[in-house]
Amino acid sequence: ATEIQWWHAMSGPLGEKLEKLAGDFNATQGEYRIVPVFKGTYPETMTGAIAAFRAKQHPAIVQVFEVGTATMMAAKGAVYPTYKLMKDAGEPFDPSAYLPAVTGYYTDTAGNMLSFPFNSSTPILYVNKDLFRKAGLDPDSPPKTWPDMAEAAKKLQAAGVPCGFTTQWPSWVNLENLSAWHNVAIGTRENGLGGFDAALTIDNPLTAKHWAALAEWQKTKIYDYGGRQAKADPKFFSGECAMSIGSSAARAGILANAKFDLGYGMMPYWPEVKGAPQNAIIGGATLWVLTGRPAAEYAGVAKFFTYLSRPEVQAWWHQNTGYLPITKAAYELSRAQGFYEKNPGTDVSIRQMTLNPPTPNSKGLRFGNFVQVRDVIEEELEATLAGQKTPEAALSAAQTRGNALLRAFEKANP
Numbered sequence: 001a002t003e004i005q006w007w008h009a010m011s012g013p014l015g016e017k018l019e020k021l022a023g024d025f026n027a028t029q030g031e032y033r034i035v036p037v038f039k040g041t042y043p044e045t046m047t048g049a050i051a052a053f054r055a056k057q058h059p060a061i062v063q064v065f066e067v068g069t070a071t072m073m074a075a076k077g078a079v080y081p082t083y084k085l086m087k088d089a090g091e092p093f094d095p096s097a098y099l100p101a102v103t104g105y106y107t108d109t110a111g112n113m114l115s116f117p118f119n120s121s122t123p124i125l126y127v128n129k130d131l132f133r134k135a136g137l138d139p140d141s142p143p144k145t146w147p148d149m150a151e152a153a154k155k156l157q158a159a160g161v162p163c164g165f166t167t168q169w170p171s172w173v174n175l176e177n178l179s180a181w182h183n184v185a186i187g188t189r190e191n192g193l194g195g196f197d198a199a200l201t202i203d204n205p206l207t208a209k210h211w212a213a214l215a216e217w218q219k220t221k222i223y224d225y226g227g228r229q230a231k232a233d234p235k236f237f238s239g240e241c242a243m244s245i246g247s248s249a250a251r252a253g254i255l256a257n258a259k260f261d262l263g264y265g266m267m268p269y270w271p272e273v274k275g276a277p278q279n280a281i282i283g284g285a286t287l288w289v290l291t292g293r294p295a296a297e298y299a300g301v302a303k304f305f306t307y308l309s310r311p312e313v314q315a316w317w318h319q320n321t322g323y324l325p326i327t328k329a330a331y332e333l334s335r336a337q338g339f340y341e342k343n344p345g346t347d348v349s350i351r352q353m354t355l356n357p358p359t360p361n362s363k364g365l366r367f368g369n370f371v372q373v374r375d376v377i378e379e380e381l382e383a384t385l386a387g388q389k390t391p392e393a394a395l396s397a398a399q400t401r402g403n404a405l406l407r408a409f410e411k412a413n414p
């Protein structure tokens with residue numbers, strides 16, 4: 001069989017589920033064999049694939065997180081666009097089968113889908129219901145607003161819980177989704193979706209207010225910072241923090257690692273902001289096909305993508321990971337199967353995405369060099385939480401440093 005390498009960044013239970021998808025596809029036919037290769041974190045997988053491409057040692061398929069989208073789109077000669085791959089291979093592919101919130105992210109200005117939607121997520125609130133009961137809080141009504149979060153945290157702490165809440169993916173949760181959720185722009189040109197000449201507008205009162213609250217709460221561990229990416233997970237798994245805001249796909253890891261009754265809620269919002277909550281934006285990753293592999297591999301990749309598009313495969317992946325059902329058919333199937341009734345709260349991610357029709361501020365984002373921009377934002381947030389900078393100074397610095405990265409990208413990709 002023709003072997004096709006699939007580089008990915010899924011570890012733990014998510015990695016096991018991904019391997020099952022590959023194995024199941026391989027079992028359906030004998031011509032192609034998908035070989036998943038774990039390459040580390042999202043940034044590591046992406047930089048690894050770029051370096052491998054230069055050395056002509058790259059795989060046919062690489063999983064790239066949403067912040068790498070602009071970089072991949074700009075790498076024109078290196079990418080075999082998904083819409084073209086499917087057409088060349090004569091495989092059926094209907095972009096309108098996918099949720100608009102997903103396709104919008106990965107479609108070029110001509111309306112062509114450049115990568116294959118695979119694992120889209122959105123941040124949600126997780127609560128440890130056992131600790132809520134212990135603190136005399138209603139485990140079935142998670143906090144709705146940020147002031148509610150602080151109140152609940154204080155009650156939890158009075159009952160002996162060390163920390164109220166933590167967050168995964170600090171910039172994604174506390175800046176990118178925060179802004180969409182409150183219908184506030186983080187950049188010009190519709191958050192960069194309109195062109196690489198966009199500028200960041202993250203130095204704004206909403207984010208300053210939110211970061212100031214986090215810094216204040218950090219002092220007493222109402223909020224406790226747990227690091228970048230998913231590094232905060234152990235604080236929630238162990239019961240040190242009673243709540244966490246993280247990817248909807250954190251569910252797989254929580255269910256596998258934590259021994260408590262798990263509840264779900266929407267992301268909190270600031271009640272004084274009119275129109276909030278608006279709608280959430282996606283994260284997670286898509287599959288990019290790289291050029292320069294033997295032709296036979298691409299025929300196999302197209303067949304694999306067709307397999308991954310099947311409603312039952314999509315529904316299985318969604319139900320077992322917490323990633324969004326990215327096709328309408330997968331959502332309908334999950335509903336018909338009674339999945340949401342049997343697992344109350346697992347539809348929070350979908351409800352957040354569809355809460356209101358997206359505005360130019362809440363469709364998503366696409367900025368050049370955003371992997372590096374996110375590092376800058378998180379560095380500045382960390383300085384705020386450590387009390388070294390005011391939120392205003394940190395956001396102003398993040399905006400200036402971030403815009404320099406955006407301009408460098410624009411110059412390199414005219």
Ligand SMILES: O=P(O)(O)OC[C@H](O)CO
Nearest residue numbers: 065121169247249283284
């Ligand atoms: O943990 P994931 O896969 O849902 O991804 C979260 C963030 O969007 C990564 O940028």
